[in-house]
Amino acid sequence: NSVQFSNGLCEFTFSMERRFQSRVNRNNFQVEREYRENFLRRTAEFSNLITKESESRVNSIREASEKARSERENAGKETKDKTA
Secondary structure: OHHHHHHHHHHHHHHHHHHHHHHHHHHHHHHHHHHHHHHHHHHHHHHHHHHHHHHHHHHHHHHHHHHHHHHHHHHHHHHHHHHH
């Protein structure tokens, strides 16, 4: 009788261990999935930030270039006016 109880207790213990391990595996999978999703989201946000910064720098360079060209053209006109 005690042997049956002991065997039953072992089976119950192994069963609980398998359930626990299964739950741990599911939890690990969930954590890994959340980590991947967060990593991908942060990567996309960073990429967008870099793109915006790059566009801003390109626009600043373009504006400075246009301003310099305009100033050169105006300086050329003033020189022509003085010589005329």
